[in-house]
Amino acid sequence: MGETSGASAPLSFEYRLQRTPVGVVLLDADLAIRAVNPVAMRLLAPPGTHLTGLDILALHPPEARQKVAFLIERARAAEDGTSTLVITTAMGSLIAKVTRLEAEFGGPAGGFCMMIHALAEAPVMGRAGRPEGDLRVEGLAVAGESAMAALCPLMKLPLVKGRGDVISLIDVAEVVLLMAQGHYAEAHTRTFSAFCPRALADLERRLDPAQFVRVHRRFLVNIRHVRAAAREDGGWHLVMADAAATRVPVSRSRVEQVRRLLAV
Incomplete structure (x- = not known):
């Protein structure tokens, strides 16, 4: 086999990290936005929105x-x-890292710096501000986590109950179905349902496709927990075991x- 051409050669994580735009948001102690860089402006709001x-x-x-308040706290x-x-956000899934800013060592928070990376694929911008061919950057994690680790298969599903100050983890095998709720999802088990702070599309990518099937744009079902299948008015419905x-x-x-x- 000949050598792979430079256009199709796999890119190192370091290469992608260096060329991935990072959004930066500066907040005051009351969480009001004081400054943003152009990348954060594009990631957080539609064009024309004034964030300051x-x-x-x-x-x-x-x-x-x-969830965001919990992150800052x-x-x-x-x-x-x-x-x-x-x-x-309304613009898609992001990874955010917040750092406390202090006016003096050990003093109260004088504000916060939020750095955000797009979790979805985004074009890498060249020196002239144009995408570099077909180059794409997969989701980047912060604090040394690799891009591949960010999309690793889920073994546990994060769920939020009550005020949201505790994130529960359950085995994915316990999940009967996942239903889209805006930018997040609602998870149903045999005994309860709860808010899941992940987008349905992200969950579909990270769950075993042999077990979890996207049967509808709003539903991802665990095929092992289907109780019945019914044909009504020319369409099909699944009755789940939640x-x-x-x-x-x-x-x-x-x-x-x-x-x-x-097999029906």
């Missing part, structure tokens, strides 16, 4: 604000003054795949 002076929490949907209280979390016996619609494009998996 806005509360950072106001940029997130109501169900996500407690962890940085406020942490010994090293840092905290990292995957968050989601506490509510949720009826999940099957998209027309997925009917044959589902019928083969269930």
Whole structure:
């Protein structure tokens, strides 16, 4: 076999890291935005939005604000003054790292610096500000985590209950179905349902496709927890084994795949 051409050669993580745009947001102690760089402007809001002076929490949907507040409060209280979390905005999923800023050593927080990386694929910008051919950058994690680790298969599913100050972890085998809720998901088990702070598309990529099947744009089901399949009005529904016996619609494009998996 001949040598791989430079255009198709795999790129090192270091190469991609050096060329990945990083968004930077400076917050005051009351979480109002004081300054952003152009990358953060593009990642956090649609074009034309004025961010200076806005509360950072106001940029997130109501169900996500407690997660972002928790991220900042962890940085406020942490010994090293840092905290990292995957968050989601109207512009997509992001990885955010918050660092506490202090006016004097050991003093109260004078503000925060938030650095954000796009979790979804984004074009790498060349020196002239144009994408470099077909080059793409996969999601980058912070604090030394590699891009591949960021997309590793999930063994546990993070769930948030109550005020959101505790993240529970359950085995993915316990999950009956996942339902899209805005930019996040709702997880159903046999006994309860809870908020999952991950996008449904991200969960689909990281869960075993032999077990978890996207049967509809809003539903990802654990095929092992299908209780029944019913054909009604020319369409198919799955009855799931969660506490509510949720009826999940099957998209027309997925009917044959589902019928083969269930032998119906």
